[in-house]
Amino acid sequence: MDDIVTQPLEHYGAAAIALSMLPTAVDDYRAVDDETLLLINDECTALEKRLGAARALIAGEIAHRSRAALGQDGLAQRNGHRTPQGFMKHTTGATKQQVGTALDAGALLAEMADEGRVDAITGEVQVPAHPWMRSVARAVAAGTISISASQSIRSGLGEPTSAVSAEQLEVAADTLAREALAGVDADRLFRRARELRDEIDVAGVKLREDELRRQRNLWLTDLPNGMTKLTWVMDPETGALAREIFDRMVSPKHGGVRFVRADQVERAKAIEADERTAGQLASDGFLQLMLQGADADTSVMLGSGAPVIRITVAEEALASGDSLGRIDGQVGATAVDTVSIETVERQLCNGVSIRMGFDPAANLLDLEREQRLFSRRQREVLAVKFGGCMDPACERPPSWCEAHHVKHVARDGGKTEVRNGILLCRWHHLKYHNEGWEIRHDSAGRYWLIPPQSVDVSQTPRPMPLKSAAMRDLERVRGQ
Numbered sequence: 001m002d003d004i005v006t007q008p009l010e011h012y013g014a015a016a017i018a019l020s021m022l023p024t025a026v027d028d029y030r031a032v033d034d035e036t037l038l039l040i041n042d043e044c045t046a047l048e049k050r051l052g053a054a055r056a057l058i059a060g061e062i063a064h065r066s067r068a069a070l071g072q073d074g075l076a077q078r079n080g081h082r083t084p085q086g087f088m089k090h091t092t093g094a095t096k097q098q099v100g101t102a103l104d105a106g107a108l109l110a111e112m113a114d115e116g117r118v119d120a121i122t123g124e125v126q127v128p129a130h131p132w133m134r135s136v137a138r139a140v141a142a143g144t145i146s147i148s149a150s151q152s153i154r155s156g157l158g159e160p161t162s163a164v165s166a167e168q169l170e171v172a173a174d175t176l177a178r179e180a181l182a183g184v185d186a187d188r189l190f191r192r193a194r195e196l197r198d199e200i201d202v203a204g205v206k207l208r209e210d211e212l213r214r215q216r217n218l219w220l221t222d223l224p225n226g227m228t229k230l231t232w233v234m235d236p237e238t239g240a241l242a243r244e245i246f247d248r249m250v251s252p253k254h255g256g257v258r259f260v261r262a263d264q265v266e267r268a269k270a271i272e273a274d275e276r277t278a279g280q281l282a283s284d285g286f287l288q289l290m291l292q293g294a295d296a297d298t299s300v301m302l303g304s305g306a307p308v309i310r311i312t313v314a315e316e317a318l319a320s321g322d323s324l325g326r327i328d329g330q331v332g333a334t335a336v337d338t339v340s341i342e343t344v345e346r347q348l349c350n351g352v353s354i355r356m357g358f359d360p361a362a363n364l365l366d367l368e369r370e371q372r373l374f375s376r377r378q379r380e381v382l383a384v385k386f387g388g389c390m391d392p393a394c395e396r397p398p399s400w401c402e403a404h405h406v407k408h409v410a411r412d413g414g415k416t417e418v419r420n421g422i423l424l425c426r427w428h429h430l431k432y433h434n435e436g437w438e439i440r441h442d443s444a445g446r447y448w449l450i451p452p453q454s455v456d457v458s459q460t461p462r463p464m465p466l467k468s469a470a471m472r473d474l475e476r477v478r479g480q
Contacts, residue, residue: 050143052105057141059088059099060106069121104154105140105147112137130154132170135177145177148186153177156193164201172196188395195469199476209339212236237339247399249285250278311339312384312470314477356381360478361445362471363419374403374416381418387468389425390439390447396425404429406439422447439464 023029029037066076066084076087088099112134114126128134136153139145153176160166176193184192198205213235221229234242250271274281362385374382383398401423407414414420422439424432431437436452440461448461466472 046143049146052102052147053109053140053143055102056105056109056147058106059084059102060108060110062087063103063107064110067121069119101147101151105150108133108137108150108154109141132157132160132166132173134170135174136180139177139181145180146186149180149184149189152186152190153180153193156190157197161201161204163203164197168200172200195472199473205339209236244399245285245289246282249282251400312473314470314474356384358385358471358474359445361443362466363445374421378416378418378421379403382421382423384470385418385468386423386466387471388423389428390422390464390467391424391428392449392462392464394425394428396428398423401425402429404432404439406441 029040032040062075063084066074066087068074070077072078076082076084079087081087081090085096085099085103088094088103089096092099094102108130111126111128111130115128117126118124119126133150133154136145136150140147140150153173157169157172157176158164160169172193175196176189179192180189215233216235216238217231217233219231221231223229232242271281276284379398382403383401386398386401388394388398389396389401402425403421404424405414405416406420406422419441422441432439436454438450440448440450442448447464447466449464450459450461453459
């Protein structure tokens with residue numbers, strides 16, 4: 001019995017000794033070559049996942065020994081803390097968010113392990129609270145995905161309802177667990193989980209949209225130093241409009257689009273060279289908007305006219321009235337938000353609609369006249385098709401991207417048509433041109449990134465999957 005009790009402690013002692021042998025000096029890492037550094041990074045990531053699983057198991061057991069049924073006899077309570085969260089923060093020095101992530105993962109692992117057991121205090125047979133998360137729990141326990149990934153999947157998928165069964169959530173969780181294993185980070189996993197939930201629960205999209213709209217708010221706060229703080233909580237549609245205006249104001253400061261219309265080049269350069277920070281430019285620009293309207297001062301805001309957002313929806317689904325749309329027009333790493341079919345229909349009444357036809361390989365029958373620069377309409381098509389920068393590791397949205405010719409105009413005789421276009425952010429556009437990276441497009445609608453020999457002697461093609469939620473919706477609808 002003593003051996004069983006002391007064994008985990010002995011293992012942690014051995015692990016602590018092994019970890020103490022890791023190099024801790026900057027010079028130790030600066031001395032290795034790039035390939036070795038990346039291998040070290042991979043090893044460290046694997047260790048972090050293992051340690052995260054261990055931290056979750058410990059947190060879960062502390063929570064179990066501090067559960068409400070034990071009252072003041074609970075572990076945390078006996079040590080002077082009201083909750084296991086408070087106890088964990090005190091003993092680990094971690095933030096509230098870090099502790100919450102560990103406790104959530106620990107509770108998930110514990111409920112799976114305790115399934116079918118009888119609670120010694122209550123006499124109840126234990127039933128998992130989140131049975132649809134089994135595959136995620138197994139991956140966390142094995143140390144193959146992080147506890148942050150687990151929390152993102154659980155939070156993003158939500159709970160079963162009368163319209164969404166646990167079985168449907170289990171299929172979605174399995175999909176997300178595989179994506180996590182493939183290297184999708186926790187932030188993107190949360191957005192993917194929300195997308196999958198919306199696809200399962202189309203009717204719930206309208207309810208969530210209405211709830212978010214009810215939460216919109218704006219208030220002013222006077223600060224002690226004489227300044228005034230404006231706080232504006234926006235629903236997704238309002239936020240998309242505000243972000244589009246914000247992007248016009250400050251995108252050159254953030255390394256945004258470089259190839260703009262000739263009449264905007266000087267204004268873009270002026271914004272980039274302006275001594276004001278991006279935040280100061282935005283403040284002055286929004287003040288101008290309040291005073292004079294959207295056409296206020298084109299030297300402050302790149303572009304003019306009312307702000308424009310893009311909402312996309314599969315036409316087949318629009319006809320049936322049983323689908324969802326995607327609201328775009330956002331900047332930074334913010335995800336595309338889902339909107340209800342009602343919002344799509346309202347926007348069709350109030351705005352301009354463009355019909356785009358894609359074949360099964362995601363190719364558009366291009367009727368645009370040939371030209372050197374991609375037109376605004378062509379860029380709209382590329383934005384809908386690709387969903388952002390097509391570098392596999394980049395998350396820049398369409399509003400920060402430039403249209404790149406897959407077949408170069410001068411070298412390959414490539415034409416300025418949608419089938420020869422792809423979206424790249426400025427950094428990757430320059431990188432691909434300057435370093436000799438190539439892009440291939442096959443008849444099945446797949447894109448491949450070909451590295452230069454200086455990066456990969458064999459030049460093994462790397463897949464470049466489409467990032468457009470709209471195209472995923474179209475594929476799903478047609479599949480049904």
